[in-house]
């Protein structure tokens with residue numbers, strides 16, 4: 001589904017602040033596979049997501065989605081196929097619009113029609129059913145502006161909206177990082193259900209060693225812009241948080257305090 005061939009990404013190329021964020025990245029993720037990604041601060045994880053989403057253009061190499069070369073396509077041209085959820089819970093929703101309008105827009109995203117679709121009674125009932133699954137009481141607040149929701153409620157809605165777009169690829173960029181433990185578990189549960197329901201490929205960046213090991217089918221470790229460790233199945237299941245920290249530390253990248261704390 002997703003394929004990267006020899007991807008290199010250089011920030012601020014040709015200037016004194018030039019940084020090689022990705023180098024020689026070859027990666028193939030089939031539809032239905034859920035991949036977790038860990039690595040120290042600055043290892044290149046967000047750069048990888050940016051290259052796949054189309055916000056960063058590689059200096060070398062190719063990005064293919066379902067066999068189609070999208071390397072030169074901007075992010076908005078990939079929006080129908082790729083949904084991205086950021087670590088900032090306030091980033092994924094339009095605060096001035098109602099919850100109903102945000103959900104309606106999510107359903108229309110990536111399609112040709114740009115106008116806000118009418119929210120019919122039937123659609124409202126569907127929205128209420130989706131929101132009820134979050135267990136946050138949001139099914140009674142369809143008319144409220146999203147700005148009135150808490151950060152955790154907004155991130156839950158953002159995850160719901162990502163699924164409504166029926167993407168082929170879910171990019172989760174530390175999307176659980178800012179949430180309290182209970183909301184984090186709910187959003188993770190919703191993430192996994194969305195992945196299963198869509199049968200899409202998913203790439204989840206995390207600083208939680210436990211999530212990296214316990215969630216998904218395959219685990220990648222990045223260091224200095226490269227994928228340096230790639231495990232799946234029993235080998236992944238046999239890892240421990242402490243062992244994974246040791247692997248990262250052994251790569252010469254000191255694990256951050258955040259990783260150690262996240263365990």
Ligand SMILES: Nc1ncnc2c1ncn2[C@@H]1O[C@H](COP(=O)(O)OP(=O)(O)OP(=O)(O)O)[C@@H](O)[C@H]1O
Nearest residue numbers: 011012019021039040041042043044045046047048
């Ligand atoms: N827009 C940018 N301009 C210049 N350098 C950048 C930019 N974005 C990232 N970098 C640099 O590229 C490298 C990889 O950064 P990236 O954000 O991909 O790492 P990361 O693994 O996601 O880190 P973190 O865990 O801290 O979020 C770092 O050295 C970073 O400073």
